[in-house]
Ligand SMILES: Nc1ncnc2c1ncn2[C@@H]1O[C@H](COP(=O)(O)OP(=O)(O)OP(=O)(O)O)[C@@H](O)[C@H]1O
């Protein structure tokens with residue numbers, strides 16, 4: 001074990017007494033515990049201690065990233081010189097108000113045909129403001145806590161704000177990639193271990209407004225990046241509503257999570273979206289998350305109301321994936337521009353989103369995804385849809 005690795009383990013207060021080698025889960029738990037203890041929100045009343053806590057959090061995140069970069073596929077620390085190479089930070093010009101950066105994932109095994117079966121999940125909603133972006137960001141973090149590597153594509157065209165919720169101010173994004181001024185790796189940000197963000201487009205109203213040439217270069221850039229990217233999952237925060245772009249993202253993705261709230265307007269808009277997407281080309285793989293609920297019972301009642309109409313008029317029941325409680329901690333975290341899974345790890349909303357993350361990873365959708373060709377299959381379908389070619393047949 002190198003001195004630096006030993007120092008990082010000490011920083012996280014991981015027990016390495018008597019030559020004990022900690023495993024991935026122990027390290028992750030130690031990091032979570034330390035972030036919980038030192039979170040700057042605990043010291044709002046004292047600026048001096050708060051500044052100290054912020055420095056401590058930066059050191060903790062740096063230590064965690066360094067340790068994770070030294071992990072091998074065996075889940076045990078293997079401090080070889082090669083595996084200890086430090087991470088690199090992209091989009092250097094971005095100012096990051098949330099600590100943590102530089103996570104460098106290790107290569108993942110590929111399928112026999114050389115393609116990774118990366119899941120592509122579109123996060124959609126009929127009505128705006130139901131919590132898609134909060135859900136996308138915090139779900140990514142919850143998945144990252146369990147060892148997954150997640151890329152968030154901020155595709156809410158015109159209203160991109162994943163970066164805002166993460167306390168980031170990126171100076172470049174997809175707009176520059178589309179304009180050919182930047183390459184995709186230049187704009188990717190890694191604000192938290194295991195999570196990377198492709199910041200959104202400002203000044204582009206709809207993907208369908210792009211010329212064919214611009215679209216092709218956009219998808220080529222994404223596909224090219226994906227070929228070298230080591231994430232397990234691509235999460236796409238798509239805009240609300242029923243625009244063509246939204247529907248195409250849903251059809252092209254390997255799965256969609258539809259977010260709604262118990263409000264009647266959210267329910268009717270969710271149904272309208274499902275109906276329109278289904279009319280485009282049949283049923284798509286879709287599950288439902290109910291956000292801002294007072295209880296699980298209310299979430300179940302909401303899903304029951306939705307499935308009563310989808311069953312009657314469309315002949316299918318979108319499965320229930322989970323719920324997130326309406327939680328003051330979310331509002332506080334949003335004001336601080338810090339994801340609640342990090343700033344309020346013990347909040348009810350955080351526990352709910354972790355439960356959803358567990359269900360997603362337990363789910364057998366991976367096989368379905370591989371059949372759908374992973375991210376490459378997604379881009380192919382998306383380009384085809386935008387060029388007016390029919391989508392894949394419904395299952
Ligand atoms: N579980 C929750 N509890 C309390 N407030 C929440 C919760 N989830 C989201 N909110 C609040 O709802 C508002 C909208 O959230 P968010 O921006 O994530 O929605 P959105 O669906 O992405 O919106 P848009 O359609 O504009 O992109 C935010 O102000 C957020 O604080």
Ligand SMILES: [Mg+2]
Nearest residue numbers: 132133156161
């Ligand atoms: Mg949003």
